[in-house]
Amino acid sequence: MIGIFDSGLGGLTVLKEIKKKLPAYDYMYLGDTLHLPYGNRSDEAVFVLTKNACEYLFAQGCHLIIIACNTATAAALRRLQQEYLPAIRVEKGGEARNILGVVRPVAEEVARLSKGTVGVIGTRGTIAADVYVKELQAVKPELRVEQVATPMLVPLIEENWLRRPETKSIVRYYLRPLKLKKVDTLILGCTHYPLLLREIRGIMGTSCVVPNPAEIVANSLVDYLARHPEIETKLGRSRQRIYRVTDLNKNFVLLAKRFLGEDVSIDQVVV
Numbered sequence: 001m002i003g004i005f006d007s008g009l010g011g012l013t014v015l016k017e018i019k020k021k022l023p024a025y026d027y028m029y030l031g032d033t034l035h036l037p038y039g040n041r042s043d044e045a046v047f048v049l050t051k052n053a054c055e056y057l058f059a060q061g062c063h064l065i066i067i068a069c070n071t072a073t074a075a076a077l078r079r080l081q082q083e084y085l086p087a088i089r090v091e092k093g094g095e096a097r098n099i100l101g102v103v104r105p106v107a108e109e110v111a112r113l114s115k116g117t118v119g120v121i122g123t124r125g126t127i128a129a130d131v132y133v134k135e136l137q138a139v140k141p142e143l144r145v146e147q148v149a150t151p152m153l154v155p156l157i158e159e160n161w162l163r164r165p166e167t168k169s170i171v172r173y174y175l176r177p178l179k180l181k182k183v184d185t186l187i188l189g190c191t192h193y194p195l196l197l198r199e200i201r202g203i204m205g206t207s208c209v210v211p212n213p214a215e216i217v218a219n220s221l222v223d224y225l226a227r228h229p230e231i232e233t234k235l236g237r238s239r240q241r242i243y244r245v246t247d248l249n250k251n252f253v254l255l256a257k258r259f260l261g262e263d264v265s266i267d268q269v270v271v
Helices: 012-021 043-059 070-091 103-113 124-128 131-139 153-158 165-180 193-204 213-227 250-260
Strands: 002-006 027-031 064-067 098-100 117-122 144-149 185-189 241-245 266-268
Touching: 002 012, 002 043, 012 027, 012 213, 012 250, 027 043, 043 064, 043 070, 064 070, 070 098, 070 103, 070 124, 070 131, 103 131, 103 185, 103 213, 117 124, 117 131, 117 165, 124 144, 131 144, 144 165, 153 165, 153 193, 153 250, 165 193, 185 193, 185 213, 193 213, 250 266
Parallel strands: 002 027, 002 064, 027 241, 064 098, 117 144, 117 185, 241 266
Antiparallel strands: none
16 A cells, blocks of 8 residues: 655645556555644654654555655655664564655756756745755756745645635735746645646746646656565555545545545544
8 A cells, every 4th residue: 555644635636646647556645634734843843743644654554655745755754764764664574665755756857847947835844944955956956946935825725715816916926036036947845736736837927837746746656666666566456545634624525625626535543
């Protein structure tokens, strides 16, 4: 089983694209809606919450976990890979398991697309960590990277204000500095943001490429599984889809339907 983890429901945009590319596999989605948002929490707090989520998903039978949250990827992925994964592999008798994030595949693809100046929008935590700056310049050192923290977008999306004129005004306000600096490619550094993809592309105009990060992550996973048969062969293929959150209300159910474009059954769990 493949586990998809996010601080809320934004990671469903990633799962939606992954299911398109790899429909045969079993998936378990876990949204830590009880502690949303992660963007305003300390790195240590995000690490603990993300580690707890990974422990839960491994215990439920996942062999591969995608951290579909930019903030959690920035704050926790490296430590999880270096400190936590070796221990869990020993605990599971040396069985192959891994945890992947969403930042590196997006950075690699955008570095390939960009002509020289990349814009990044994301939560305060993602922007403060400079995670995309580091990854982009590791691939293409000559890139210039301009960042803008956009902390109001996740709450607006979670409140289903996607089509409200107030939301479009706020998006335009956030993007103005990046338009002035003439970025040629824009990274949506939060898995919620693809729900505003049409609006963002319209505001940035045809001179700026705004790829869907969820599609990039899905394509990257296809490549990863082809290169890692030791994990791929452990994954179930019964097309099972399980959706779980740490706090459940009617709005989350409506949001999940909107994120996935289909009706889903969601269970509340303790992590």
